[in-house]
Amino acid sequence: MSLGDYLRLLRARRGGVTPWEIEAATALPKGLYRQMEQRYRAMGDEEAIRILADYYGVPYEELRWRHDWPRKALSRTLFAASLAQRPLTLYLWNGQVVTGKVVWWDLGAVALDTGAAEPLIVQRHAVERWAPRLEDATGEAADDEDAEEAS
Amino acid sequence: MAENLWFLREQKKLSVATLASRAGLPIGLVMEYESGQRSIDRRHLTRLARALYVEESDIKLQSDPRPGAPPLERQPSREAGRPAPAASPSAPPAQPAPAGRKIRERPPRPKAVGRPSLPPRPSQLAHLENLLKRLNKTAAELEAELGKPLAGLDRRALSTVLRDLQAKLKGVPQPVRRRAYLPEAVDEFEARYLAAAQSAGDRLLFTLFDGSTVAGQVVGFSPYSITVRTADGAEVTLNKLALVSYTRPAAAPAQEPTP
Numbered sequence: 425m426s427l428g429d430y431l432r433l434l435r436a437r438r439g440g441v442t443p444w445e446i447e448a449a450t451a452l453p454k455g456l457y458r459q460m461e462q463r464y465r466a467m468g469d470e471e472a473i474r475i476l477a478d479y480y481g482v483p484y485e486e487l488r489w490r491h492d493w494p495r496k497a498l499s500r501t502l503f504a505a506s507l508a509q510r511p512l513t514l515y516l517w518n519g520q521v522v523t524g525k526v527v528w529w530d531l532g533a534v535a536l537d538t539g540a541a542e543p544l545i546v547q548r549h550a551v552e553r554w555a556p557r558l559e560d561a562t563g564e565a566a567d568d569e570d571a572e573e574a575s
Numbered sequence: 576m577a578e579n580l581w582f583l584r585e586q587k588k589l590s591v592a593t594l595a596s597r598a599g600l601p602i603g604l605v606m607e608y609e610s611g612q613r614s615i616d617r618r619h620l621t622r623l624a625r626a627l628y629v630e631e632s633d634i635k636l637q638s639d640p641r642p643g644a645p646p647l648e649r650q651p652s653r654e655a656g657r658p659a660p661a662a663s664p665s666a667p668p669a670q671p672a673p674a675g676r677k678i679r680e681r682p683p684r685p686k687a688v689g690r691p692s693l694p695p696r697p698s699q700l701a702h703l704e705n706l707l708k709r710l711n712k713t714a715a716e717l718e719a720e721l722g723k724p725l726a727g728l729d730r731r732a733l734s735t736v737l738r739d740l741q742a743k744l745k746g747v748p749q750p751v752r753r754r755a756y757l758p759e760a761v762d763e764f765e766a767r768y769l770a771a772a773q774s775a776g777d778r779l780l781f782t783l784f785d786g787s788t789v790a791g792q793v794v795g796f797s798p799y800s801i802t803v804r805t806a807d808g809a810e811v812t813l814n815k816l817a818l819v820s821y822t823r824p825a826a827a828p829a830q831e832p833t834p
Contacts, residue, residue, distance in 0.1 A: 516819055516820070517784060517819065518782070518784055518786065518819050520782075520819065520820075522820070528764040528768075529764065530761050530762050530763060530764040530765055531761055531762040532762045532765050532798070532815065533762075533764070533765040535764070535768065540822070540825065541825040542822050542823040542824070542825060543822065544820055544821075544822045545765065545768065545820060545821050545822060546819070546820045547815060547818050547819060547820060549816065550784070550818070550819040550820065
C-alpha cells in the first residue's frame, strides 16, 4: 500500500475528515495533502510526512517508508517484469508473499502466474513492497506522465 | 400559452440587466422588447428562451406594454453631445447637445506608478535551475553572460532571463524520451477476467484483509466491488478495498466465510 493509499485509509478511519480540513489543522501547504493522497508518484517531503504522522498519531517511519514505494514505481516494475517475463515477488499487506510472472496488470489488480493451475489476482492496494525493485533511472521518463486517480 | 417577456422575467425574479447578460443581448434592446416597441427577433428569441429556461413558444413575440408603465424613451445618443468631426459637405449638420445635459469631464488619470521590485519566485528559481541543467550551463556562466549576479535579479528581470533561456533551449536538440506504457487509467483486464468468470459460472476463492476467505460464484461486479453467491445461496458483496487477492481454485471444495 503506497503512502497515498495509506493516508486515505487513515483519513477514512478518522471518519472521513476532508483534505482541506487536514490542511487547515496542520501547516501543510495548500493542495499538498490531496496530491500526496491522489498522485501516483511520491509527493511531499520529510517535513510534510512528519506533520501528517503527528496529525494521525502514527509513527513517522510507518509513513516514511511507504513514501519510497509509490504506485508509479510499482507500475514501472510491473511493466518491466511483464516485458521481460521474469518472476516478481510481491509482499502483501496481510503478510503473504507471492511470487510469479505477471500475466496482466491494470489500474486495480495484478494477475500473477504463480505456477498453480490458475493465476492469482492480487489487488494493487494490498501490495506493500516488491522485489526486484526497479532502479528509478529505468523508468524516469514515465514519472512525468502522472495520472490522477479517478476515485 | 405565450406570455409577455416582462412577465416571464419577473416570474423568474430576474432583473432586466441579468436577463440581458444571460442572453448576451444589449439591455436597451431587451427593454424595447419588453415594452413592445419592437417584436422579438427570431435569433434573439432562442437566446431569451434559453436564458429564462422556457420554451420559445412561451414568449410572446410582441410583448404588451406593462400596465401603468411609462412609455420607454430612448436615451439620446452619446454622439450627440460630442463635437462634430470634420463635416463633409454632404453630411447633415450635427445635432447640438440637449439643453441642460452636461458632459462630465473626467479628471486626468493619475500616472501609473512602477511596480515595486519583488524577489524571484521559488518556482522561477527551480525553473532556472532546470533550464541551466538542460542547456549544460552553470550559474556562473550565465552570470558572466548577463554581467551581473543572479542574486541581484528581481522577479521581472529573472522572467526575461528565463524567456531568453527558453528560446535558446528550442534550438538545442532534446534527447528522445521513451515513455513506458503504463495502463494506469484502465481496469479492463480485471473487468475482463471477472466477466469471463461470471459468464462461465466459475467459483472464485477470495482472501480478505482480515484473513478470512470467501468462495463463491461471481454474479456481478463493479470497479469497487464484487458480488458472489456462496454455496448456501446467499449473495455477498465484497468491497475490493477489503480484498487482498482471489483466484480460481483448482477443483477445491467450496468454502464458506470463515471468521
